[in-house]
Amino acid sequence: MGQTIIEKILSNKSGKKVGTGDIVVAAVDFVMGQDGTSPLAINAYRAMEGQKLFDPSRVALVIDHSSPSPLEGVSNLHTLMRDFSRETGCKMYDIGDGVCHQLMLESGNIGPGSLVVGADSHTCTYGALNAFSTGVGSTDLAGALISGKMWFKVPETIKFVCHGTLPSGVYSKDLILFLIGQVTADGATYLSAEYTGEAIGALSIEARFTISNMAIEMGAKAGLMEADEKTFDWVKRYGGSGFTAVSADPDAVYAKVLEYDVSGLEPQLAKPHRVDNVAPLSELAGRPIQEAVIGTCTNGRLEDLRIAAGMLKGRRVSPDVRFIIAPASRDIYVQAMREGVLETLVLAGGAVVTPGCGPCVGTHNGVPSDGETVISTANRNFKGRMGNRNAEIYLASPATVVASAITGQITDPREFVSR
Amino acid sequence: MEFKGHAHKFGDDINTDYIISGKYKFKTLDMNELAKHVMEDLDQDFYSKITAGDFLVAGRNFGCGSSREQAPLAIKYAGLSAVLAKSFARIFYRNAINTGLPVVECDTDQIEPGDELTVDLAAGVIHNMTRGITIAVKPLPPVMLQILNDGGLAAHFRKYGEFKLDQEENDGL
Structure with missing residues (x-):
């Protein structure tokens, strides 16, 4: 019987042929924690009487969620992480370096066939590099830090086949929001997702990251794609080598196969307060917004900032809108600076904040006030997510966010974009 | 292990941001402090309504969203003895087991807010004392x-x- 991508990766990493439902203890290639989860993982490491890391060169801690620290309590936990890094010799990414997931993607350590665990639910992002990467809690992470292994139940796979070509002004964010709306927030729970079809193949690697990033929003354990030239180009650009593509067998068995033609898709938004509460833009156009955010591990990449700058050249955002930009990494920040992208965004009325998670997680960098509406490129719009339970959050593509920032209301980006 | 208490009922897709908001979790490892804010964005007075031993009862996909282990810990430190739900999101489920919070998959349609329950984990059975019924546990x-x-x-x-x-x-x- 043929195998899915995740069955193959888990077979490779556990040293035996495994199938759906098997419990495996698999070797991990890389382990990552961020500042919301690492302090508890360090506690768990001590409780496990950990003496050393399985391999310090394959462990990274990242300060990105509350970065730079806005509070003394946060500062003390950051210091706990820095001390642990010095003690164990693992890689430490500090303030200004960027969002953990973008840093992992840019590390050269992760590529086709890799197995990565991270104490952050959006670790599934690296699925776009044909890697099985998944989010775990702090105690599981501590187990991986010590042993270099993790236990998994081999999941069934749900396959999304996307045919056709995305229309101009419609992006991978619109596609993944649409798919989440179709299957709902628990439509892929305990399952691995595979995204395939010519519409996925046509996407840039950065656009693919957006899709895999949001696999968790349908409950999935992984959001995998097949490797192609774009995948290997990305990995090579960051010094990665020695990876081998992992493809699903033609006779692999799937829990479900869903096929869509994306050629007629219009821009999509997730409405408050659920990511699967998705509607086409035409149903929402005209709603006033007070804050617009571009950034996060979903859409804070160079391609996203270029789209924003392309639309804002010679324009300004509405005086009634606060426009916040959080580049996903230092590398992206510098490149956007060199290209004049940041200059355009700042002159258009934008406020650039430190590379990192920005205002997405509700600790700082743009907490909305009571009764306000935010439009954001992030991946979650739960009540209170941005720090105020009395505000509303819409999720959309960078183009829709920028179009809405210009007019001060939810606006179709196709009025501003031409490809 | 048998627990006895009252049901506090919530709906489907309760995410870990609702269990413990991001604005608190980055500040401290003091779980007693975090516990005071459990479920705050859905019910501001929730913590004060808990009697030690009570149950958090919910629908499908409990614990979806972020991987924060502060979520099961905040529930545990708030004095709740277990979470009963129709289904659980996978990271939360692992975290709950790893940190010693009992998680019970069962048909929670048979439980109304305020119902008095006993949960026998070893026997795998829930008694709804208020309604005089027994609920099977997966x-x-x-x-x-x-x-x-x-x-x-x-x-x-x-x-x-x-x-x-x-x-x-x-x-x-």
């Missing part, structure tokens, strides 16, 4: 049971120094 997957029986994952690691699990066919996660 058994824990064997691998999870093994971690629980070792006293949680930290104790498992103190004992073996690594993941030492029976790798046969399992039903569940």
Whole structure:
């Protein structure tokens, strides 16, 4: 019987042929924690009487969620992480370096066939590099830090086949929001997702990251794609080598196969307060917004900032809108600076904040006030997510966010974009 | 292990941001402090309504969203003895087992807010005393049971120094 991508990766990493439902203890290639989860993982490491890391060169801690620290309590936990890094010799990414997931993607350590665990639910992002990467809690992470292994139940796979070509002004964010709306927030729970079809193949690697990033929003354990030239180009650009593509067998068995033609898709938004509460833009156009955010591990990449700058050249955002930009990494920040992208965004009325998670997680960098509406490129719009339970959050593509920032209301980006 | 208490009922898709908001979790490792804010964005007075031993009862996909282990810990430190739900999101489920918070999969349509329940984890049965009915419990997957029986994952690691699990066919996660 043929195998899915995740069955193959888990077979490779556990040293035996495994199938759906098997419990495996698999070797991990890389382990990552961020500042919301690492302090508890360090506690768990001590409780496990950990003496050393399985391999310090394959462990990274990242300060990105509350970065730079806005509070003394946060500062003390950051210091706990820095001390642990010095003690164990693992890689430490500090303030200004960027969002953990973008840093992992840019590390050269992760590529086709890799197995990565991270104490952050959006670790599934690296699925776009044909890697099985998944989010775990702090105690599981501590187990991986010590042993270099993790236990998994081999999941069934749900396959999304996307045919056709995305229309101009419609992006991978619109596609993944649409798919989440179709299957709902628990439509892929305990399952691995595979995204395939010519519409996925046509996407840039950065656009693919957006899709895999949001696999968790349908409950999935992984959001995998097949490797192609774009995948290997990305990995090579960051010094990665020695990876081998992992493809699903033609006779692999799937829990479900869903096929869509994306050629007629219009821009999509997730409405408050659920990511699967998705509607086409035409149903929402005209709603006033007070804050617009571009950034996060979903859409804070160079391609996203270029789209924003392309639309804002010679324009300004509405005086009634606060426009916040959080580049996903230092590398992206510098490149956007060199290209004049940041200059355009700042002159258009934008406020650039430190590379990192920005205002997405509700600790700082743009907490909305009571009764306000935010439009954001992030991946979650739960009540209170941005720090105020009395505000509303819409999720959309960078183009829709920028179009809405210009007019001060939810606006179709196709009025501003031409490809 | 038998628990007795009243049901506090919530709906489907309760995410970990609702269980413990991001604005608190980055500040401290003091779980007693975090526990005061449990479920705050859905019910501002929730913490004050809890009597030790009570149950958090919910619908489908409990614990979806972020991987924060502060979520099961905040529930545990708030004095709730277990979470009963129709289904659980996978990261939360693992985190709950690893940190010693009992999670029980069952038909929660048979439980109304305020109902008095006894939950017998070993026997795998819930008695709804208010309604005089018994509710069946989906058994824990064997691998999870093994971690629980070792006293949680930290104790498992103190004992073996690594993941030492029976790798046969399992039903569940």
